[in-house]
Amino acid sequence: xxxxxxxxxxxxxxxxxxxxxxxxxxxxxxxxxxxxxxxxxxxxxxxxxxxxxxxxxxxxxxxxxxxxxxxxxxxxxxxxxxxxxxxxxxxxxxxxxxxxxxxxxxxxxxxxxxxxxxxxxxxxxxxxxxxxxxxxxxxxxxxxxxxxxxxxxxxxxxxxxxxxxxxxxxxxxxxxxxxxxxxxxxxxxxxxxxxxxxxxxxxxxxxxxxxxxxxxxxxxxxxxxxxxxxxxxxxxxxxxxxxxxxxxxxxxxxxxxxxxxxxxxxxxxxxxxxxxxxxxxxxxxxxxxxxxxxxxxxxxxxxxxxxxxxxxxxxxxxxxxxxxxxxxxxxxxxxxxxxxxxxxxxxxxxxxxxxxxxxxxxxxxxxxxx
Ligand code: FES
Numbered sequence: 157x158x159x160x161x162x163x164x165x166x167x168x169x170x171x172x173x174x175x176x177x178x179x180x181x182x183x184x185x186x187x188x189x190x191x192x193x194x195x196x197x198x199x200x201x202x203x204x205x206x207x208x209x210x211x212x213x214x215x216x217x218x219x220x221x222x223x224x225x226x227x228x229x230x231x232x233x234x235x236x237x238x239x240x241x242x243x244x245x246x247x248x249x250x251x252x253x254x255x256x257x258x259x260x261x262x263x264x265x266x267x268x269x270x271x272x273x274x275x276x277x278x279x280x281x282x283x284x285x286x287x288x289x290x291x292x293x294x295x296x297x298x299x300x301x302x303x304x305x306x307x308x309x310x311x312x313x314x315x316x317x318x319x320x321x322x323x324x325x326x327x328x329x330x331x332x333x334x335x336x337x338x339x340x341x342x343x344x345x346x347x348x349x350x351x352x353x354x355x356x357x358x359x360x361x362x363x364x365x366x367x368x369x370x371x372x373x374x375x376x377x378x379x380x381x382x383x384x385x386x387x388x389x390x391x392x393x394x395x396x397x398x399x400x401x402x403x404x405x406x407x408x409x410x411x412x413x414x415x416x417x418x419x420x421x422x423x424x425x426x427x428x429x430x431x432x433x434x435x436x437x438x439x440x441x442x443x444x445x446x447x448x449x450x451x452x453x454x455x456x457x458x459x460x461x462x463x464x465x466x467x468x469x470x471x472x473x474x475x476x477x478x479x480x481x482x483x484x485x486x487x488x489x490x491x492x493x494x495x496x497x498x499x500x501x502x503x504x505x506x507x508x509x510x511x512x513x514x515x516x517x518x519x520x521x522x523x524x525x526x
Contacts, residue, residue, distance in 0.1 A: 159251060159258035168192065168257065173221070175207035183248055183259055186211075186232045188219050194259050195235050196246030199223040200269045202356050206230070206245070214238055225347060225354040226364070235265060242270040276366035279379065280358040283420065286380045289504055292329040292497060295381035296320045297373070299336050299388045299399040311431040311463065311479040316387035319429065319489045323383075326490075327497050332376055336398040339369030344404035352415050359408040370405045378409060382500045383425045384453070385492070386444065390432025390464065395440050403447055410450050421452035423503045427496045428460040429489070431479065433472050437462030456499040461488045461514050484521055488514030 162176045162185065173186040175197045182197040184207045197206050204225030212220050212229065216239060220229040229238055235247035246263035275281065287293060298313045316333070323329040342365070348355035356363075362371050377384055388395040412418040426448040430440045441460045449455070463485055465478060479485060491514035501507070 157249060157264070158261045159249075160261055161256045161258050163257055165192070165252055165255050165257055173207060173211070175205070178259060179261070181246075181248075181263075184221070185250075185257060185259075186219075186221070188232060191233070192250050192252060192257055193232050194248035194250050195221070195230060195232070196248075196263065196267055199225065199228055200243060200245055200267050201226060201228045202360070203353055204228075204351070225350050226360045235267075242268065244268040277358045277362055277371070280362070280371070280374055284379060287382050290506075291382055292323070292327055292500060293380050293382045294320060294323045294329045294331045294493075294497070295376050295384045296331065296333040297336065297377075297384060297386045297402075298333065299386065299396045299402065301337050301396060301398050304337065309476040309480075310389070311476055312387040312389050312429055314476075314480065315429045315431065315461065315463075315485060315489050316385060318486075319385050319493050322490050323493045323497060326493070329383075329497065332380070334373060334376055336373075336402055339372060341369035341401075341405065343401060344407060348407060348411060352411065355407055355411040355415075357408050357412045357418075357420065359405060361405070362408075370402070373402060373405075374408075377406075378420050381424060382504075383427070383496050384448075385427050385429065385496065386448075387429040387431075388440065388444070390430060390434065390436055390440055393434075393436040393439060395430075395444060406451060409452075413450075413452070419452045424453050425456060425496050425499045425503070426453035426459070427456065427492050429492070430460055430462045432464040433469055433475050434467050435464045437464055454499065454503065456495040458495060458514050459492070461485070461492050462516075482521060484516050487520065488516070490514075 160178050168185055168187045170187055173184055175182055175184045183194050184197040186193045199206055204223040206221050206223055208224045209221045212222050214220055219232045221232060222229050230245040235245040237243040244267060246267040247265040249260040249264045251258045296316045298316050300310045300312050302308050320331040320333060324331050342361050347360055362368050388399050409420050412420055428444045430437050463479060
Protein backbone atom coordinates (compact mmCIF):
# COMPACT_ATOMS: atom_id res chain seq x y z
CA UNK A 157 0.00 0.00 0.00
CA UNK A 158 1.23 3.47 -0.83
CA UNK A 159 1.40 5.92 2.07
CA UNK A 160 1.35 9.69 1.85
CA UNK A 161 3.06 11.90 4.43
CA UNK A 162 0.55 14.32 5.95
CA UNK A 163 1.75 16.22 9.04
CA UNK A 164 4.36 15.77 11.77
CA UNK A 165 3.05 13.96 14.85
CA UNK A 166 4.02 17.06 16.85
CA UNK A 167 1.16 18.90 15.12
CA UNK A 168 -1.38 16.43 16.45
CA UNK A 169 -0.96 16.33 20.22
CA UNK A 170 -2.55 13.54 22.27
CA UNK A 171 -6.33 14.00 22.75
CA UNK A 172 -6.82 16.10 19.62
CA UNK A 173 -8.16 15.61 16.14
CA UNK A 174 -7.95 17.71 13.01
CA UNK A 175 -8.69 17.51 9.31
CA UNK A 176 -5.88 17.35 6.78
CA UNK A 177 -6.01 17.34 2.99
CA UNK A 178 -4.16 14.54 1.22
CA UNK A 179 -3.74 14.55 -2.56
CA UNK A 180 -7.24 13.32 -3.16
CA UNK A 181 -9.15 13.27 0.10
CA UNK A 182 -9.90 15.30 3.17
CA UNK A 183 -9.08 13.10 6.13
CA UNK A 184 -9.65 13.58 9.82
CA UNK A 185 -6.76 12.42 11.98
CA UNK A 186 -7.29 11.37 15.60
CA UNK A 187 -4.67 11.01 18.30
CA UNK A 188 -6.27 9.31 21.29
CA UNK A 189 -5.12 6.61 23.72
CA UNK A 190 -1.63 6.68 22.25
CA UNK A 191 -2.79 5.80 18.71
CA UNK A 192 -3.21 7.82 15.54
CA UNK A 193 -6.16 6.80 13.36
CA UNK A 194 -7.72 8.34 10.26
CA UNK A 195 -11.25 8.49 8.81
CA UNK A 196 -12.84 10.28 5.88
CA UNK A 197 -13.75 13.75 7.07
CA UNK A 198 -17.09 14.14 5.34
CA UNK A 199 -19.87 12.37 7.26
CA UNK A 200 -21.61 9.73 5.13
CA UNK A 201 -24.98 10.99 6.30
CA UNK A 202 -25.09 14.48 4.78
CA UNK A 203 -21.47 15.58 4.62
CA UNK A 204 -20.96 17.06 8.08
CA UNK A 205 -17.40 18.07 8.93
CA UNK A 206 -16.26 15.39 11.38
CA UNK A 207 -13.20 17.37 12.39
CA UNK A 208 -15.61 19.72 14.16
CA UNK A 209 -17.20 16.84 16.07
CA UNK A 210 -16.74 15.85 19.70
CA UNK A 211 -15.34 12.61 21.11
CA UNK A 212 -17.51 10.29 23.19
CA UNK A 213 -16.85 6.95 24.82
CA UNK A 214 -19.83 4.65 24.29
CA UNK A 215 -20.96 1.66 26.30
CA UNK A 216 -18.79 -0.71 24.26
CA UNK A 217 -15.76 1.08 25.74
CA UNK A 218 -14.63 2.53 22.38
CA UNK A 219 -14.11 6.16 21.51
CA UNK A 220 -16.39 7.60 18.82
CA UNK A 221 -16.43 10.84 16.86
CA UNK A 222 -19.87 12.46 17.01
CA UNK A 223 -20.83 14.34 13.86
CA UNK A 224 -21.64 17.96 14.76
CA UNK A 225 -24.56 18.10 12.32
CA UNK A 226 -26.97 15.39 13.48
CA UNK A 227 -25.01 13.25 15.89
CA UNK A 228 -24.09 10.17 13.86
CA UNK A 229 -21.20 8.35 15.57
CA UNK A 230 -18.19 6.50 14.19
CA UNK A 231 -15.54 4.51 15.99
CA UNK A 232 -12.15 6.20 15.82
CA UNK A 233 -10.46 2.84 15.29
CA UNK A 234 -12.77 1.13 12.79
CA UNK A 235 -14.93 3.91 11.34
CA UNK A 236 -17.97 1.78 12.20
CA UNK A 237 -21.21 3.18 13.55
CA UNK A 238 -22.24 1.83 16.97
CA UNK A 239 -23.62 -1.65 17.41
CA UNK A 240 -26.92 -2.13 15.63
CA UNK A 241 -25.96 -0.01 12.60
CA UNK A 242 -24.13 -1.19 9.51
CA UNK A 243 -22.94 2.25 8.36
CA UNK A 244 -19.23 2.93 8.25
CA UNK A 245 -17.05 5.92 7.62
CA UNK A 246 -14.03 5.43 5.29
CA UNK A 247 -11.03 4.13 7.25
CA UNK A 248 -7.43 4.88 6.28
CA UNK A 249 -4.34 2.98 7.45
CA UNK A 250 -1.84 5.08 9.39
CA UNK A 251 1.85 4.67 10.12
CA UNK A 252 4.13 7.09 11.90
CA UNK A 253 7.65 7.18 10.48
CA UNK A 254 10.39 9.48 11.67
CA UNK A 255 7.81 11.62 13.46
CA UNK A 256 5.68 11.98 10.33
CA UNK A 257 2.06 10.78 10.11
CA UNK A 258 1.65 8.79 6.88
CA UNK A 259 -1.77 7.73 5.66
CA UNK A 260 -2.75 5.20 3.00
CA UNK A 261 -3.42 6.84 -0.33
CA UNK A 262 -6.86 5.21 -0.51
CA UNK A 263 -9.12 3.97 2.28
CA UNK A 264 -8.28 0.51 3.54
CA UNK A 265 -12.01 0.11 4.18
CA UNK A 266 -14.43 2.09 2.05
CA UNK A 267 -17.30 4.06 3.50
CA UNK A 268 -20.60 2.23 3.56
CA UNK A 269 -24.08 3.66 3.91
CA UNK A 270 -26.73 1.05 4.64
CA UNK A 271 -29.89 1.18 2.55
CA UNK A 272 -32.97 0.16 4.47
CA UNK A 273 -35.72 -1.71 2.60
CA UNK A 274 -38.25 -0.63 5.18
CA UNK A 275 -37.38 3.08 5.04
CA UNK A 276 -40.33 4.73 6.82
CA UNK A 277 -39.67 7.99 4.95
CA UNK A 278 -39.31 6.49 1.47
CA UNK A 279 -42.37 8.34 0.13
CA UNK A 280 -40.92 11.67 1.23
CA UNK A 281 -37.46 10.82 -0.03
CA UNK A 282 -38.81 9.80 -3.44
CA UNK A 283 -41.37 12.64 -3.55
CA UNK A 284 -44.30 10.35 -4.26
CA UNK A 285 -46.87 13.02 -5.05
CA UNK A 286 -50.50 12.00 -4.60
CA UNK A 287 -52.03 14.78 -6.69
CA UNK A 288 -53.39 14.09 -10.16
CA UNK A 289 -54.47 16.21 -13.13
CA UNK A 290 -58.00 16.38 -11.82
CA UNK A 291 -57.56 16.07 -8.06
CA UNK A 292 -58.94 18.73 -5.76
CA UNK A 293 -57.27 17.85 -2.49
CA UNK A 294 -57.88 20.50 0.13
CA UNK A 295 -55.85 20.41 3.31
CA UNK A 296 -57.06 22.42 6.28
CA UNK A 297 -54.46 23.22 8.91
CA UNK A 298 -55.77 24.48 12.20
CA UNK A 299 -53.16 26.12 14.38
CA UNK A 300 -55.30 27.17 17.31
CA UNK A 301 -54.36 25.65 20.64
CA UNK A 302 -56.61 24.38 23.39
CA UNK A 303 -56.83 21.80 26.13
CA UNK A 304 -57.59 18.53 24.37
CA UNK A 305 -59.62 17.33 27.36
CA UNK A 306 -61.51 20.59 27.69
CA UNK A 307 -62.17 21.80 24.18
CA UNK A 308 -63.64 25.26 23.57
CA UNK A 309 -65.28 26.72 20.50
CA UNK A 310 -62.71 28.25 18.17
CA UNK A 311 -63.59 30.90 15.61
CA UNK A 312 -60.68 30.05 13.29
CA UNK A 313 -61.26 26.30 13.41
CA UNK A 314 -65.02 26.60 12.95
CA UNK A 315 -64.47 28.73 9.84
CA UNK A 316 -61.89 26.26 8.58
CA UNK A 317 -64.23 23.32 9.06
CA UNK A 318 -67.01 25.10 7.18
CA UNK A 319 -64.50 25.92 4.41
CA UNK A 320 -63.63 22.24 4.08
CA UNK A 321 -67.30 21.24 4.18
CA UNK A 322 -68.06 23.74 1.42
CA UNK A 323 -65.12 22.54 -0.68
CA UNK A 324 -66.45 19.00 -0.40
CA UNK A 325 -70.12 19.77 -1.02
CA UNK A 326 -69.75 22.39 -3.79
CA UNK A 327 -66.64 21.17 -5.57
CA UNK A 328 -66.50 17.50 -4.68
CA UNK A 329 -63.08 18.12 -3.19
CA UNK A 330 -61.30 15.57 -1.03
CA UNK A 331 -60.60 17.22 2.29
CA UNK A 332 -58.35 16.60 5.23
CA UNK A 333 -58.04 18.52 8.50
CA UNK A 334 -54.84 18.57 10.52
CA UNK A 335 -55.04 20.10 13.97
CA UNK A 336 -51.48 20.98 14.84
CA UNK A 337 -52.26 20.73 18.56
CA UNK A 338 -52.97 17.00 18.10
CA UNK A 339 -49.48 16.30 16.76
CA UNK A 340 -46.52 15.48 18.96
CA UNK A 341 -43.46 16.88 17.27
CA UNK A 342 -40.10 18.32 18.15
CA UNK A 343 -39.22 21.93 17.68
CA UNK A 344 -36.81 22.75 14.88
CA UNK A 345 -33.40 22.13 16.44
CA UNK A 346 -31.59 24.64 14.28
CA UNK A 347 -29.25 22.36 12.33
CA UNK A 348 -29.26 25.01 9.62
CA UNK A 349 -27.18 27.22 11.84
CA UNK A 350 -24.38 24.63 11.70
CA UNK A 351 -24.37 24.66 7.92
CA UNK A 352 -27.02 25.21 5.27
CA UNK A 353 -26.58 21.59 4.11
CA UNK A 354 -27.30 20.32 7.61
CA UNK A 355 -30.99 21.22 7.12
CA UNK A 356 -32.09 18.27 5.01
CA UNK A 357 -35.10 16.80 3.21
CA UNK A 358 -36.59 14.75 4.72
CA UNK A 359 -36.00 16.70 7.93
CA UNK A 360 -33.19 15.13 9.96
CA UNK A 361 -35.55 15.07 12.97
CA UNK A 362 -37.95 12.92 10.91
CA UNK A 363 -35.04 10.59 10.15
CA UNK A 364 -34.17 10.38 13.83
CA UNK A 365 -37.81 9.84 14.77
CA UNK A 366 -40.13 8.54 12.04
CA UNK A 367 -43.01 8.89 14.53
CA UNK A 368 -42.46 12.66 14.73
CA UNK A 369 -45.83 14.35 14.20
CA UNK A 370 -44.57 16.76 11.55
CA UNK A 371 -44.34 13.85 9.12
CA UNK A 372 -48.13 14.03 8.81
CA UNK A 373 -47.82 17.68 7.77
CA UNK A 374 -45.03 16.96 5.28
CA UNK A 375 -47.03 14.18 3.67
CA UNK A 376 -50.31 16.08 3.54
CA UNK A 377 -48.91 19.47 2.54
CA UNK A 378 -46.12 18.49 0.17
CA UNK A 379 -47.34 15.21 -1.33
CA UNK A 380 -51.15 15.21 -1.08
CA UNK A 381 -52.62 18.72 -1.15
CA UNK A 382 -53.60 20.79 -4.16
CA UNK A 383 -54.70 23.58 -1.84
CA UNK A 384 -53.91 24.44 1.75
CA UNK A 385 -56.20 26.59 3.86
CA UNK A 386 -54.50 27.54 7.08
CA UNK A 387 -56.49 28.93 9.97
CA UNK A 388 -54.95 30.84 12.83
CA UNK A 389 -56.09 32.95 15.72
CA UNK A 390 -54.29 36.24 16.26
CA UNK A 391 -52.03 36.05 19.29
CA UNK A 392 -50.31 39.25 20.33
CA UNK A 393 -50.71 40.58 16.82
CA UNK A 394 -49.22 37.48 15.18
CA UNK A 395 -50.21 34.01 14.07
CA UNK A 396 -50.40 31.37 16.80
CA UNK A 397 -47.29 29.90 18.40
CA UNK A 398 -48.25 26.50 16.97
CA UNK A 399 -48.12 28.01 13.51
CA UNK A 400 -44.56 29.18 14.13
CA UNK A 401 -43.56 25.85 15.63
CA UNK A 402 -44.79 24.19 12.43
CA UNK A 403 -43.30 26.89 10.19
CA UNK A 404 -39.82 26.43 11.65
CA UNK A 405 -40.02 22.71 10.85
CA UNK A 406 -40.95 23.63 7.27
CA UNK A 407 -37.44 25.08 6.85
CA UNK A 408 -36.70 21.62 5.47
CA UNK A 409 -38.94 22.42 2.46
CA UNK A 410 -37.71 25.96 1.90
CA UNK A 411 -34.06 25.04 2.35
CA UNK A 412 -34.19 22.62 -0.57
CA UNK A 413 -34.68 25.68 -2.76
CA UNK A 414 -31.74 27.43 -1.12
CA UNK A 415 -29.23 24.62 -1.38
CA UNK A 416 -30.41 22.61 -4.40
CA UNK A 417 -32.73 24.97 -6.30
CA UNK A 418 -35.23 22.17 -5.77
CA UNK A 419 -38.84 23.31 -5.40
CA UNK A 420 -40.90 20.65 -3.63
CA UNK A 421 -44.15 22.60 -3.59
CA UNK A 422 -45.31 23.34 -7.11
CA UNK A 423 -48.70 24.40 -8.44
CA UNK A 424 -50.25 24.42 -5.01
CA UNK A 425 -52.49 27.17 -3.73
CA UNK A 426 -52.64 28.64 -0.23
CA UNK A 427 -55.29 30.72 1.53
CA UNK A 428 -55.79 31.81 5.10
CA UNK A 429 -58.42 32.31 7.76
CA UNK A 430 -57.30 34.75 10.42
CA UNK A 431 -59.49 35.52 13.40
CA UNK A 432 -58.86 37.37 16.58
CA UNK A 433 -60.54 39.05 19.47
CA UNK A 434 -58.34 42.03 18.68
CA UNK A 435 -56.76 43.17 15.48
CA UNK A 436 -53.76 42.90 13.18
CA UNK A 437 -55.38 40.80 10.48
CA UNK A 438 -53.37 42.49 7.74
CA UNK A 439 -50.07 42.01 9.58
CA UNK A 440 -50.73 38.30 10.08
CA UNK A 441 -51.86 37.92 6.46
CA UNK A 442 -48.67 39.60 5.30
CA UNK A 443 -46.52 37.24 7.32
CA UNK A 444 -48.41 34.16 6.17
CA UNK A 445 -48.27 35.22 2.55
CA UNK A 446 -44.53 35.89 2.74
CA UNK A 447 -43.85 32.54 4.34
CA UNK A 448 -46.03 30.44 2.05
CA UNK A 449 -44.70 32.28 -0.97
CA UNK A 450 -41.20 31.26 0.05
CA UNK A 451 -42.32 27.64 0.23
CA UNK A 452 -43.50 27.80 -3.40
CA UNK A 453 -47.25 28.29 -2.99
CA UNK A 454 -49.38 30.31 -5.40
CA UNK A 455 -52.18 32.60 -4.23
CA UNK A 456 -55.61 33.43 -5.57
CA UNK A 457 -56.84 37.02 -5.42
CA UNK A 458 -58.26 37.96 -2.00
CA UNK A 459 -56.66 34.94 -0.35
CA UNK A 460 -57.55 35.57 3.25
CA UNK A 461 -60.61 35.94 5.38
CA UNK A 462 -60.04 38.13 8.39
CA UNK A 463 -62.31 38.64 11.34
CA UNK A 464 -61.85 40.55 14.58
CA UNK A 465 -64.02 42.60 16.89
CA UNK A 466 -61.36 45.22 17.57
CA UNK A 467 -59.07 46.45 20.28
CA UNK A 468 -61.62 47.21 22.98
CA UNK A 469 -63.72 44.06 22.63
CA UNK A 470 -62.74 42.55 25.97
CA UNK A 471 -66.07 40.73 26.27
CA UNK A 472 -64.40 37.72 24.73
CA UNK A 473 -67.24 35.47 25.86
CA UNK A 474 -69.22 37.04 23.03
CA UNK A 475 -66.60 36.40 20.34
CA UNK A 476 -67.73 33.02 19.19
CA UNK A 477 -71.45 33.76 19.02
CA UNK A 478 -70.83 37.04 17.21
CA UNK A 479 -68.54 35.28 14.79
CA UNK A 480 -70.89 32.39 14.30
CA UNK A 481 -73.79 34.70 13.40
CA UNK A 482 -71.79 36.86 11.02
CA UNK A 483 -73.14 36.69 7.50
CA UNK A 484 -69.81 38.11 6.34
CA UNK A 485 -67.97 35.10 7.72
CA UNK A 486 -70.39 32.66 6.12
CA UNK A 487 -70.15 34.35 2.72
CA UNK A 488 -66.46 35.12 2.73
CA UNK A 489 -65.39 31.61 3.72
CA UNK A 490 -67.30 30.24 0.75
CA UNK A 491 -65.78 32.83 -1.54
CA UNK A 492 -62.32 32.11 -0.23
CA UNK A 493 -62.79 28.43 -1.01
CA UNK A 494 -64.23 29.24 -4.42
CA UNK A 495 -61.32 31.49 -5.38
CA UNK A 496 -58.85 28.99 -4.01
CA UNK A 497 -60.25 26.06 -5.93
CA UNK A 498 -60.77 28.11 -9.07
CA UNK A 499 -57.06 28.83 -9.06
CA UNK A 500 -56.28 25.17 -8.55
CA UNK A 501 -58.49 24.41 -11.53
CA UNK A 502 -56.85 27.11 -13.62
CA UNK A 503 -53.46 25.66 -12.81
CA UNK A 504 -54.73 22.27 -13.88
CA UNK A 505 -56.17 23.72 -17.07
CA UNK A 506 -59.82 23.58 -16.10
CA UNK A 507 -62.26 26.36 -17.04
CA UNK A 508 -62.84 29.08 -14.42
CA UNK A 509 -64.61 32.37 -15.00
CA UNK A 510 -65.95 33.60 -11.64
CA UNK A 511 -64.01 35.73 -9.21
CA UNK A 512 -65.26 36.45 -5.71
CA UNK A 513 -64.32 39.04 -3.14
CA UNK A 514 -64.40 37.73 0.40
CA UNK A 515 -64.10 41.20 1.90
CA UNK A 516 -66.01 42.50 4.92
CA UNK A 517 -69.20 44.52 4.58
CA UNK A 518 -70.41 46.32 7.67
CA UNK A 519 -73.96 45.30 6.91
CA UNK A 520 -72.96 41.67 7.37
CA UNK A 521 -71.03 42.01 10.61
CA UNK A 522 -72.57 39.91 13.34
CA UNK A 523 -74.08 41.83 16.26
CA UNK A 524 -74.91 40.76 19.76
CA UNK A 525 -78.61 41.23 19.17
CA UNK A 526 -78.78 39.55 15.81
S1 FES B 1 -24.90 13.18 11.17
FE1 FES B 1 -23.26 13.81 9.97
S2 FES B 1 -24.17 14.94 8.42
FE2 FES B 1 -25.86 14.23 9.53
